[in-house]
Amino acid sequence: MKSVLITGVSRGIGLSIAKEFIQNDYFVFGTSRSIFDLSEALNSSNCQHLILDVNDRDSIASIMKDIPGENNTLDCLVNNAGITADQLFMRMKDSEWDDVINTNLTGIFNITKPVSKMMLKQKSGSIINISSVSGLMGNAGQVNYSSSKSALLGFTKSLAKELAPRGINVNCICPGFIESDMTNELTSDQRDQALSQIPLGNFGSDTDIAKLTLFLSSDNAKYITGQSISVDGGMYM
Numbered sequence: 762m763k764s765v766l767i768t769g770v771s772r773g774i775g776l777s778i779a780k781e782f783i784q785n786d787y788f789v790f791g792t793s794r795s796i797f798d799l800s801e802a803l804n805s806s807n808c809q810h811l812i813l814d815v816n817d818r819d820s821i822a823s824i825m826k827d828i829p830g831e832n833n834t835l836d837c838l839v840n841n842a843g844i845t846a847d848q849l850f851m852r853m854k855d856s857e858w859d860d861v862i863n864t865n866l867t868g869i870f871n872i873t874k875p876v877s878k879m880m881l882k883q884k885s886g887s888i889i890n891i892s893s894v895s896g897l898m899g900n901a902g903q904v905n906y907s908s909s910k911s912a913l914l915g916f917t918k919s920l921a922k923e924l925a926p927r928g929i930n931v932n933c934i935c936p937g938f939i940e941s942d943m944t945n946e947l948t949s950d951q952r953d954q955a956l957s958q959i960p961l962g963n964f965g966s967d968t969d970i971a972k973l974t975l976f977l978s979s980d981n982a983k984y985i986t987g988q989s990i991s992v993d994g995g996m997y998m
């Protein structure tokens with residue numbers, strides 16, 4: 762059975778990705794900072810939840826011992842955990858900058874390093890980073906968030922070049938507006954304004970992201986590496 766490590770599985774896009782992998786016969790290691798019953802959420806015993814803050818290097822080192830799957834391999838890493846702390850730049854607190862950069866960028870460095878070591882030994886694997894349309898086009902009120910998500914594009918390309926000789930693919934997905942707690946809170950004016958920027962005229966679903974993630978982890982995508990693929994209804998092109 763293949764195995765995948767997904768960060769931030771307790772809700773939203775991460776949970777949807779976990780469902781997609783479990784339905785396709787993967788063993789799922791899923792993390793979040795809070796306690797979460799992953800087996801119940803996935804209705805499967807082929808999974809293990811690990812409490813983990815991606816900012817905590819010591820706990821990453823200790824959970825990595827539990828990670829390798831059945832064949833002592835890890836086939837895929839999905840760096841999904843991410844946060845926002847939106848604020849106009851002139852009002853942005855140092856802590857709002859630090860928290861977002863630490864979680865969305867340094868957190869990915871923290872977890873990808875030990876996973877890459879494992880994948881280099883096994884000479885196979887795929888790493889998928891969840892960025893954002895905000896990292897491609899910028900967004901007022903999100904200087905911290907879009908900086909962290911743009912940085913993932915460079916992270917993806919450079920790491921893809923380093924790991925390609927060992928058969929490891931590294932790619933990035935840039936979701937646009939995805940139906941979520943956040944989009945549900947928009948007023949109807951804000952919703953109309955957002956929709957007016959989307960050529961396909963509707964918000965995406967977390968399943969749209971999950972299906973592409975599964976594809977990028979599969980042999981069907983073995984000739985794709987170092988790419989950033991938008992799933993945004995044509996918002997950025």
Ligand SMILES: NC(=O)c1ccc[n+]([C@@H]2O[C@H](COP(=O)([O-])OP(=O)(O)OC[C@H]3O[C@@H](n4cnc5c(N)ncnc54)[C@H](OP(=O)(O)O)[C@@H]3O)[C@@H](O)[C@H]2O)c1
Pocket residue numbers: 768769770771772773774775792793794795796813814815816841842843844864868891892893894935936937938939940941943
């Ligand atoms: N939703 C969208 O429209 C959208 C658009 C573009 C990009 N994205 C990106 O897609 C990813 C998922 O977004 P989402 O909307 O599904 O987010 P979400 O609903 O807020 O879920 C975030 C997940 O990450 C976990 N998490 C947060 N901080 C963490 C940390 N320091 N260490 C470990 N886990 C942590 C959360 O669990 P705990 O709180 O329990 O730790 C939760 O499971 C993010 O990277 C986001 O930037 C989302």
